[in-house]
Amino acid sequence: xxxxxxxxxxxxxxxxxxxxxxxxxxxxxxxxxxxxxxxxxxxxxxxxxxxxxxxxxxxxxxxxxxxxxxxxxxxxxxxxxxxxxxxxxxxxxxxxxxxxxxxxxxxxxxxxxxxxxxxxxxxxxxxxxxxxxxxxxxxxxxxxxxxxxxxxxxxxxxxxxxxxxxxxxxxxxxxxxxxxxxxxxxxxxxxxxxxxxxxxxxxxxxxxxxxxxxxxxxxxxxxxxxxxxxxxxxxxxxxxxxxxxxxxxxxxxxxxxxxxxxxxxxxxxxxxxxxxxxxxxxxxxxxxxxxxxxxxxxxxxxxxxxxxxxxxxxxxxxxxxxxxxxxxxxxxxxxxxxxxxxxxxxxxxxxxxxxxxxxxxxxxxxxxxxxxxxxxxxxxxxxxxxxxxxxxxxxxxxxxxxxxxxxxxxxxxxxxxxxxxxxxxxxxxxxxxxxxxxxxxxxxxxxxxxxxxxxxxxxxxxxxxxxxxxxxxxxxxxxxxxxxxxxxxxxxxxxxxxxxxxxxxxxxxxxxxxxxxxxxxxxxxxxxxxxxxxxxxxxxxxxxxxxxxxxxxxxxxxxxxxxxxxxxxxxxxxxxxxxxxxxxxxxxxxxxxxxxxxxxxxxxxxxxxxxxxxxxxxxxxxxxxxxxxxxxxxxxxxxxxxxxxxxxxxxxxxxxxxxxxxxxxxxxxxxxxxxxxxxxxxxxxxxxxxxxxxxxxxxxxxxxxxxxxxxxxxxxxxxxxxxxxxxxxxxxxxxxxxxxxxxxxxxxxxxxxxxxxxxxxxxxxxxxxxxxxxxxxxxxxxxxxxxxxxxxxxxxxxxxxxxxxxxxxxxxxxx
Amino acid sequence: xxxxxxxxxxxxxxxxxxxxxxxxxxxxxxxxxxxxxxxxxxxxxxxxxxxxxxxxxxxxxxxxxxxxxxxxxxxxxxxxxxxxxxxxxxxxxxxxxxxxxxxxxxxxxxxxxx
Numbered sequence: 001x002x003x004x005x006x007x008x009x010x011x012x013x014x015x016x017x018x019x020x021x022x023x024x025x026x027x028x029x030x031x032x033x034x035x036x037x038x039x040x041x042x043x044x045x046x047x048x049x050x051x052x053x054x055x056x057x058x059x060x061x062x063x064x065x066x067x068x069x070x071x072x073x074x075x076x077x078x079x080x081x082x083x084x085x086x087x088x089x090x091x092x093x094x095x096x097x098x099x100x101x102x103x104x105x106x107x108x109x110x111x112x113x114x115x116x117x118x119x120x121x122x123x124x125x126x127x128x129x130x131x132x133x134x135x136x137x138x139x140x141x142x143x144x145x146x147x148x149x150x151x152x153x154x155x156x157x158x159x160x161x162x163x164x165x166x167x168x169x170x171x172x173x174x175x176x177x178x179x180x181x182x183x184x185x186x187x188x189x190x191x192x193x194x195x196x197x198x199x200x201x202x203x204x205x206x207x208x209x210x211x212x213x214x215x216x217x218x219x220x221x222x223x224x225x226x227x228x229x230x231x232x233x234x235x236x237x238x239x240x241x242x243x244x245x246x247x248x249x250x251x252x253x254x255x256x257x258x259x260x261x262x263x264x265x266x267x268x269x270x271x272x273x274x275x276x277x278x279x280x281x282x283x284x285x286x287x288x289x290x291x292x293x294x295x296x297x298x299x300x301x302x303x304x305x306x307x308x309x310x311x312x313x314x315x316x317x318x319x320x321x322x323x324x325x326x327x328x329x330x331x332x333x334x335x336x337x338x339x340x341x342x343x344x345x346x347x348x349x350x351x352x353x354x355x356x357x358x359x360x361x362x363x364x365x366x367x368x369x370x371x372x373x374x375x376x377x378x379x380x381x382x383x384x385x386x387x388x389x390x391x392x393x394x395x396x397x398x399x400x401x402x403x404x405x406x407x408x409x410x411x412x413x414x415x416x417x418x419x420x421x422x423x424x425x426x427x428x429x430x431x432x433x434x435x436x437x438x439x440x441x442x443x444x445x446x447x448x449x450x451x452x453x454x455x456x457x458x459x460x461x462x463x464x465x466x467x468x469x470x471x472x473x474x475x476x477x478x479x480x481x482x483x484x485x486x487x488x489x490x491x492x493x494x495x496x497x498x499x500x501x502x503x504x505x506x507x508x509x510x511x512x513x514x515x516x517x518x519x520x521x522x523x524x525x526x527x528x529x530x531x532x533x534x535x536x537x538x539x540x541x542x543x544x545x546x547x548x549x550x551x552x553x554x555x556x557x558x559x560x561x562x563x564x565x566x567x568x569x570x571x572x573x574x575x576x577x578x579x580x581x582x583x584x585x586x587x588x589x590x591x592x593x594x595x596x597x598x599x600x601x602x603x604x605x606x607x608x609x610x611x612x613x614x615x616x617x618x619x620x621x622x623x624x625x626x627x628x629x630x631x632x633x634x635x636x637x638x639x640x641x642x643x644x645x646x647x648x649x650x651x652x653x654x655x656x657x658x659x660x661x662x663x664x665x666x667x668x669x670x671x672x673x674x675x676x677x678x679x680x681x682x683x684x685x686x687x688x689x690x691x692x693x694x695x696x697x698x699x700x701x702x703x704x705x706x707x708x709x710x711x712x713x714x715x716x717x718x719x720x721x722x723x724x725x726x727x728x729x730x731x732x733x734x735x736x737x738x739x740x741x742x743x744x745x746x747x748x749x750x751x752x753x754x755x756x757x758x759x760x761x762x763x764x765x766x767x768x769x770x771x772x773x774x775x776x777x778x779x780x781x782x783x784x785x786x787x788x789x790x791x792x793x794x795x796x797x798x799x800x801x802x803x804x805x806x807x808x809x810x811x812x813x814x815x
Numbered sequence: 816x817x818x819x820x821x822x823x824x825x826x827x828x829x830x831x832x833x834x835x836x837x838x839x840x841x842x843x844x845x846x847x848x849x850x851x852x853x854x855x856x857x858x859x860x861x862x863x864x865x866x867x868x869x870x871x872x873x874x875x876x877x878x879x880x881x882x883x884x885x886x887x888x889x890x891x892x893x894x895x896x897x898x899x900x901x902x903x904x905x906x907x908x909x910x911x912x913x914x915x916x917x918x919x920x921x922x923x924x925x926x927x928x929x
Contacts, residue, residue: 265868272870326874397902437902679828723839726832800835805845807838810819810852811831 003057010051010063013044017074037074044071045084052087058096065097069104078117081108082124089127092134092149102149109156118164121157125179128157132186139193144201151190151203158187159210166217170228184236192243196251198266199259204247208273211240215280230284237281241292241320244281248274248319249312250352275323282324289324290335293317297339301346311350318353318360325363330370340364340374343381355394358385362398365405372409378402379413383420386438389429396430396437403444407503411448418442418457425461432487439491443498446524454501454524465491466531473539482546485539489552492532496525497559523567529560533574540578544585553582554590561597572598572608576615583622589640595619596644603652616648616655624665627672635678642673642684649691657699667692667705671716674736679728682720686732689713693739706744714740714751721792722762722799727811734785734792741782749779763799770798817860818913822852830855872897875908887912 020033044067051064068076068084078085088104091097108114114121131150138146158165169180187210193201215237218229248271250256259267282289297317300309321339328336343357361378368374382402385395399417403410410417421438424430430438442461446454469488475481501523536553543549557575561568568575575598583591595615602608623641626634645666648655656663670692673685696702706713717733717740725733740748755761756771766774774795781787794803802808821827834848875894881887887910894908 269868269870272872726828727835728828728832800839802835802838802845805849807834807845807849807852810849811822 003060006051006060007063010060010067013047014063014067014070017070020074041071041076042080045076045081049084049087052084052091054090058094061091061094062097062100065091065100065104069100069107072104072107072111075111075113076108078108078114078120078124082120085124086127089124089130092131098146098149102152105153106156109153110160114160115164118161121161121164122168122176122179125157125183128154129179129182129186132182132189135186135189139189142195142200144203147193147201148203151193151206154183154186154190155206155210158183158207159213162210162213162217166214166221166229169232170225181232188236188239188243191240192247196255196267197247197270199251199263205270205273208277211277212280215284219283234285234288237284238289238292240277241281241285241289244274244278244320245296245316248316250315251312271319275319278320278323279327282327287329287332287334290321290328290332290339293321294335294338297342301342304347309346309348311348311353314346314348315350315353315356318356322356322360322363325360325367328364328367330367332367333371336364336367337371337374340377344377351390354385354388354391358382358391358394358398362394362401365401368402369405369409372406375402375406375409375413379416383416386420386424387427387429392424392430392434396434396441400437400441400444403441407444407448410445414445414449414453414457417445418461422461426464432483432490435487436490436494440494440498443495443500447499447501447503451501451521451524454499455527458524458528462492462495462528462531466535469532469539470535473535473542477542477546482543482549485543485549486552489549489556492528493552493556493559496528496556496563499525499528500563522570523564525560525563526567526570529557529564529571532556533571537578540582544582547586547588550582550586550588551590554588554594558594558597561594561601565601569602569605569607572602573611576608576611580615580618583619587622587626587634587637589636592619592637592640592644596647599644599655600647600651603655609655613655613658613660617661619644620661620666624662624669627669631672632676635676635681638669638673638676639678639681639684642670642681642688645670646684646687646691649688649695653695653699656695657701663701664705664709667702667709668712671709671713674716674720674733675724677726679726682725682729683732686729686736689736690739693736693743697743707747710740710744710747711751711755714748715755718752718755718762721796722766723796724762727796727800730793730796731789734789737778737792738782738785738788741779741788745779745782749775752778765801766795766798770795817853817856819852819856820911820913821856821859821863826859827855869898873908873910878907885914887914 016037020030020037025033048064048068051060052068056064065088068081068088072081085105085108088101088108091101092105094101109121131153135147135150135154137143138150165180165183168176171177187207191204191207191211193204195201197204214233218226218233221229256264285292297314300313300317303309340361343361348354358381361382364374368378379402382395382399385391385398388395399421403417421442425435425438446457449457465488469485469492472481472485472488536556539549540553576595579591579595579598582588583595599612599616603612619641623637626637631638670685670689674682674689676682676685692702693706696706713736717737720733721730737748752775753772756768756775759768774791777791778788781791797803797808822831831852834843834851837843838845838848873891873894873896875891878890878892880889889910889912891908891910892906894905896903896905
């Protein structure tokens with residue numbers, strides 16, 4: 001054998017199918033080429049079968065494998081390739097050829113067409129099963145490279161042929177049934193590789209997708225098949241649970257400390273995948289899975305009396321319980337009560353253990369709502385966690401979850417929750433996020449109480465917060481002071497968002513009777529805001545130029561507005577004046593957003609009509625001033641302004657009806673905003689102009705402006721379509737043009753026909769004939785938004801020299 | 816062949832706008848622009864699959880679901896995003912997810928437009 005020639009030939013043959021995929025060919029030429037390559041396939045396979053024998057030089061064998069792998073990707077009918085595939089399996093035992101053989105076999109079994117050859121897959125299965133001994137030896141010798149390679153093959157077969165495995169496991173032939181079950185055992189072996197992922201081994205994560213697909217196929221079976229599958233697969237999934245119980249455990253602490261940050265993060269994600277797999281397993285095993293976990297837990301606790309309790313074991317069990325919490329039937333009362341009653345009896349001070357236990361409690365929030373007696377055991381545990389800096393995150397999250405789901409039953413526990421929370425807030429153990437989260441939980445909890453009780457608790461809780469805020473406001477601005485102010489504002493903000501006393505509960509009927517008696521009483525949030533508002537005014541005098549503080553102030557008011565709704569009315573006037581003052585000093589998009597909420601809520605209330613007119617006028621005037629300074633520096637503000645004006649035109653027309661506003665200025669502002677590069681701003685401007693054109697038909701002041709300045713809008717749109725604006729906004733621009741056509745058809749028609757006569761306008765890539773055709777079609781299809789957009793898009797492509805290109809077609813599919 | 820759904824992201828849009836501009840100025844051809852986009856698809860698919868290991872839990876009320884041509888589209892209301900200590904809530908989220916048949920042994924959904 002001339003080895004050199006052989007290698008050259010193999011290399012040429014290997015490259016042929018690769019070139020087929022990468023060459024730029026027409027559809028016709030591609031199909032001709034495919035046909036020719038397919039014709040030559042039997043000869044290629046024959047050659048490879050000859051060369052892939054134990055007597056061939058290693059180089060030749062290796063190149064033959066790579067060549068076969070390349071043709072597999074092209075498409076080798078499995079039954080024709082079977083003899084070669086068997087030789088590939090044999091080459092796994094050659095260390096020099098192992099990696100290439102693995103890649104080849106993975107390609108074979110995961111090819112999209114492989115499922116068309118179930119009989120051949122079945123015939124090849126025994127070759128996969130024979131790898132078991134090799135896998136076991138490699139696992140015992142901690143040879144992770146071999147384990148990884150073999151895992152890839154096993155998982156490739158299992159994952160890509162799950163349906164076949166499931167069908168075979170209940171077929172008539174004993175041999176096929178046995179093969180299926182043996183393959184499952186091999187996948188279990190892959191999942192249970194000894195050691196910790198990803199440090200000791202890096203393959204046990206591979207079967208996760210398979211376990212998901214398996215349970216999915218089982219559950220998708222018809223009733224008759226399901227009845228046969230369940231008793232077969234329940235033991236398999238129970239075996240999997242046993243494996244996951246071990247693999248989920250943290251290593252000893254001194255070992256874990258030696259892991260890199262990357263390894264710890266990979267392990268965290270791995271545990272998340274285990275959690276998901278537990279969830280899928282639960283769909284097969286149902287409540288007996290809980291029973292199994294409970295008995296393992298009870299056994300571990302019992303053993304701890306003899307030997308030291310390994311927290312990793314219990315923590316792992318809690319983690320797995322937490323993973324299935326969402327799936328457990330809310331009526332379940334055989335196992336979960338046992339679990340929750342065991343909790344306080346397990347002695348452990350490890351931080352990870354306590355955190356996981358708390359997260360687990362939080363995840364059962366909904367179940368606890370159906371079994372409120374459990375609150376007696378879980379609330380004290382959560383509150384204990386609040387006092388421990390290392391587990392405070394878990395404790396606050398758990399408290400928030402449990403209280404949110406259990407508002408109907410939380411009243412007896414309010415006092416102890418409040419006391420523990422107050423102690424935690426007064427201490428120095430909670431971080432900023434935890435304080436904010438705690439305020440949110442407290443707001444929820446207090447909302448179920450009678451008014452007087454709420455106020456009593458609020459005074460105790462918020463008085464120090466408001467006082468501290470008042471003191472901070474008097475200090476000179478520094479980064480530390482800003483951080484503190486931000487924290488206080490956030491705490492207040494989350495409190496007012498969650499303290500919603502109008503929230504419907506199942507006991508609403510009784511609660512509502514209480515509320516009806518006190519209808520003349522202001523809402524607790526209102527009273528809080530009354531105290532906070534003067535401090536905010538003082539705050540703004542020093543911090544008006546600080547965007548983050550302004551955002552937090554607006555967020556606070558926005559949330560209180562959302563909670564109070566109409567009950568915000570007594571504060572509306574002062575808030576409007578505050579917004580005017582803020583916006584005059586430093587225009588900011590969040591001010592516009594809050595103004596929008598306020599205007600939309602109270603514009604129909606006669607008491608505030610004139611105040612809101614003044615507010616809107618002030619916002620308009622100030623924004624138009626920005627245009628003089630260079631609108632490209634204020635695109636976010638302009639976007640917010642356009643959104644505000646679009647809503648005002650849509651929902652509160654009377655505010656603009658009296659003509660005191662600078663309507664021509666507003667129209668010009670919209671037109672100029674179309675020229676900005678930011679797509680969101682352009683889209684907001686298009687929304688505004690659409691409403692302007694639509695409402696203009698009813699309001700003379702607006703109609704007059706369109707009649708006089710409409711040509712500017714037409715010109716702007718055409719230039720944008722012609723290439724001055726990104727293609728992403730062409731649809732929005734088309735809608736504005738459509739609105740012009742709809743409401744001002746004569747004027748638009750005249751204007752467009754005049755304007756296109758200019759040579760090279762809006763692009764020198766379109767002829768006069770193209771332009772005339774475009775105008776004709778646009779005018780014809782007015783009212784038909786979809787067709788209108790197609791016409792405009794086509795013209796836009798022509799203007800940019802992209803019409804008919806593959807590039808444009810691909811982008812059009814996405815945009 | 817990589818999924819093209821990441822073209823509909825801020826990064827993807829910005830790239831396309833830049834390519835459009837270069838074509839309009841005559842500095843590149845549409846064919847070259849297409850090659851750039853295809854390379855972008857490959858690079859971003861690869862980067863998201865191999866360099867991003869974060870896990871985030873998403874929980875919300877399912878408003879609509881759709882599965883067509885191997886693409887799932889979900890719209891969730893009152894959605895919570897959770898990653899270890901971080902927690903965020905949004906009113907509405909649209910998730911577009913394409914099943915990844917290419918990678919073995921590792922379940923992953925390419926998502927965009929979240």
